[in-house]
Amino acid sequence: MLILAGSKSKVLGQKVARTLGVAPVEYESKRFPDSSFYAKLMDPASVRGQEIAIIQSCIRDEDIIELLVLQEMVKENGARGIITIVPYFGGYARQDKVFQPGEPVSARALAKLFQIYSDQVITVDVHSELVSRFFENKMINLSPAEPVAEYLKKHDVNWVIAPDAGARSRAERISSLMGVQTDYIKKKRIDSYTVEMDLGHIHVQGESVAIVDDIISTGGTMLRAFEELRKKGARNVYAVCTHGLFGIFHRDIIPSLKKFNVVCTDTIETELSMISVSGVISGTLRRF
Numbered sequence: 001m002l003i004l005a006g007s008k009s010k011v012l013g014q015k016v017a018r019t020l021g022v023a024p025v026e027y028e029s030k031r032f033p034d035s036s037f038y039a040k041l042m043d044p045a046s047v048r049g050q051e052i053a054i055i056q057s058c059i060r061d062e063d064i065i066e067l068l069v070l071q072e073m074v075k076e077n078g079a080r081g082i083i084t085i086v087p088y089f090g091g092y093a094r095q096d097k098v099f100q101p102g103e104p105v106s107a108r109a110l111a112k113l114f115q116i117y118s119d120q121v122i123t124v125d126v127h128s129e130l131v132s133r134f135f136e137n138k139m140i141n142l143s144p145a146e147p148v149a150e151y152l153k154k155h156d157v158n159w160v161i162a163p164d165a166g167a168r169s170r171a172e173r174i175s176s177l178m179g180v181q182t183d184y185i186k187k188k189r190i191d192s193y194t195v196e197m198d199l200g201h202i203h204v205q206g207e208s209v210a211i212v213d214d215i216i217s218t219g220g221t222m223l224r225a226f227e228e229l230r231k232k233g234a235r236n237v238y239a240v241c242t243h244g245l246f247g248i249f250h251r252d253i254i255p256s257l258k259k260f261n262v263v264c265t266d267t268i269e270t271e272l273s274m275i276s277v278s279g280v281i282s283g284t285l286r287r288f
């Protein structure tokens with residue numbers, strides 16, 4: 001198996017290749033003046049007859065096209081099979097059903113696209129498990145729980161808090177790996193930037209706690225949870241997320257987030273990607 005990293009997963013791709021002891025597939029790429037993406041293998045023969053794992057997070061729409069072009073490039077040059085790793089599936093995972101008449105199921109459209117060239121698709125902590133329905137048994141959704149738990153253990157955290165009911169199972173899994181306590185905040189979203197939180201039942205006076213979520217986007221959820229946990233007397237508060245979208249779209253919140261301990265994984269490569277999912281991905285690729 002060979003590893004080919006797209007522009008949004010360059011560092012993660014290198015780590016996975018190193019862990020597996022394989023050289024990354026080399027190619028050159030550019031964008032034409034009209035913004036279309038171009039790529040060319042340095043050594044086309046290197047992919048012939050090989051299984052290629054292509055790794056590319058899809059943060060913006062252009063990343064999806066890049067992924068398709070990279071898949072086509074290795075297929076055209078004789079790759080035997082393609083495993084597509086999309087560490088961050090993209091915001092389209094949120095539109096996993098029709099919420100109001102007239103809407104599309106955008107996650108299904110993306111799932112179809114990702115499967116065109118792939119024998120297997122691997123994601124990490126996809127926003128909704130419902131997305132797997134759109135992949136005829138071809139999708140593996142990896143959990144970042146182990147590397148997150150490892151990181152938090154080193155930082156002496158003794159409570160893992162989910163910032164809403166939807167994040168509960170992730171927090172429970174991490175806390176059970178760490179052997180610490182867990183609870184969740186009752187959250188009501190008012191709009192894209194505002195949330196209401198009820199922590200009446202949570203008692204963390206003097207404790208070192210971590211809030212663990214899948215995404216930090218505008219940072220509204222984390223900042224609010226942080227303030228509330230501080231009011232409750234928490235001694236230390238870590239904010240941990242799998243996908244640090246704020247590093248791309250809401251960079252202005254970084255100074256506020258840095259006031260407390262915020263870390264994310266490298267599914268989206270940012271300056272705060274202190275936790276790597278490379279071990280989880282490599283471990284899964286070893287099974288192929």
Ligand code: R5P
Pocket residue numbers: 163164166167192213214215216217218219220221222
């Ligand atoms: C919500 O369902 C998600 O799990 C996150 O809590 C949410 O996307 C975070 O968004 P923001 O950073 O904009 O509050």
